[in-house]
Amino acid sequence: MIACAVALVLAVAACGGDSDDADAGDGKGGGGGGGGGGKGLERSSVTVAALPLADDAPLYLARDRGLFEKEGLDVRIQPVQQSIQALPALSKGQVDVIASANYVTFLQAHEKGTLDLRILAEGARVAPHMMDVLVPEDSDIRSVADLKGKKVAVNILNNIQSLTLNAILGQQGAGLPEYRQIAFPQMGVALEKGQVDAVHAVEPFNSAIQKQLNARVLVDGGSAPVESIPISGYVTTGDYASKNPRTAAAFRRAIAAAARIAAQDQDAVREELPEYTKVTAAQAESIRLPAYPVTSDAAELRRLTELMKEQGLLEKPIDPGTLLVE
Template identity: 70%
Template structure:
């Protein structure tokens, strides 16, 4: 489990030593921003924008704080200790917006779901042979009632299959939990999925990026209305840099595969085989409405949310 241990170490860093949002300029005059991010393929545009000088071009000095779950960074965002959350699971943040916990603004889109960017994995010798076998079985997800269960339920419903019972287990611990028989299957995303298959001998039971899940917006770059109002130039510059990096990622997957080992603790060889998500250049209210309709259908939102006013200009 050496590779999974490395992934866990990367994800286990917590938000410490952060200053308030809208930090003063750094020594070279660039405005400092702190961005919380998961070590997932979702965050590739963030790191490409940083390492290719796209943030610097916009006058920004972006510092990245790794976290295990994007929701862990929400209190820090509300306190102004981080300015943006990357790899932010839309389901969580639309729920927070509906409850009034977060005055949400979406700076840029992160990724949309593509085939095999996340899969349901089972042990190599598992008796589970088809998605229908998941009914009533224990399946690990990183966060309960979130994008993983939302999309898997939609896939299984479309097939007329029964739903599983979900257990919350962080991505770095999914492989060991599967090995110990604590769960029957894990719903893993890249790059953890590739690591689990390589080290645990797990096999794919279901492409969790297929059917009704395919093309759904999964994550974005989230901030608050207060930050956008107080720092409109920084917010706009951040969006332009991420969108430029997303176009790069979409047009040159090799750039993503080169970047991944720098922040996700996967080897260059593993990065070559990872299934990448789709990197949209701009956020699309129509695509977000599709996600919101699915959330409403499964009871994850009580009322419709119009995403258009939430997109920062």
């Protein structure tokens, strides 16, 4: 049955250079921890909450290829199912960084004053078919116009999925659906049982649902006008960033080096995915990956905040440049 198959495939596995990263070489890393940029860190241990998504590939590449060690960092990864689950722990200092933190939720928390947000590095940007709206093979839904009023599953309500899909539908003059909150691992089951009319799934769930159910792609979630828009990042608090500037910089250099590997060599990402998820090597070959930016771009982040403002997810514009840790 689809429930067993999806659960098996997608369950989470238990578990010193400058910013130009010239010393990263081929990214294989290797020992020598504490040298170069690792000297003089306020602290060497960094606890990171992370999700089992393709967004987080640079984090695990940095760990497994010794890029954190090279910077003198001991990075401990705590798996979580939703980045929002780690928000209280971040606020309380129980974790130092959240990886794959979805920007929409965390920017809203910043605006409300429940989190003094700082962005250490970008995590991922939208790429073609890294998230798709899927319908059953025999569904009567044949065009975006048919989605009006239909039940569409998203992982979290009023977040990046509905934000980007609303923008796509709006550009095409289509009406909006009714969103239902269903966790990614349960989307395939919900679609199979007819609990929803469509699901908005990200990788690796996207490919698995298509394969298991012969689900049909209705909308490419990475299409205009949201192509390349930032969706997630490595975030911390203003307090942590101000008290640990050298540690933060070392973490950022390691992530940048890993992101460069991920951006230039998709095979490296596909090899890494089975190391922190239960996605097999064969399944990893067909997964559509997000874009991995090497540097943070306030202008690109501003596209996201302006879209949030347009759709009522922010009360007033936020200047992302004030949140980026340099």
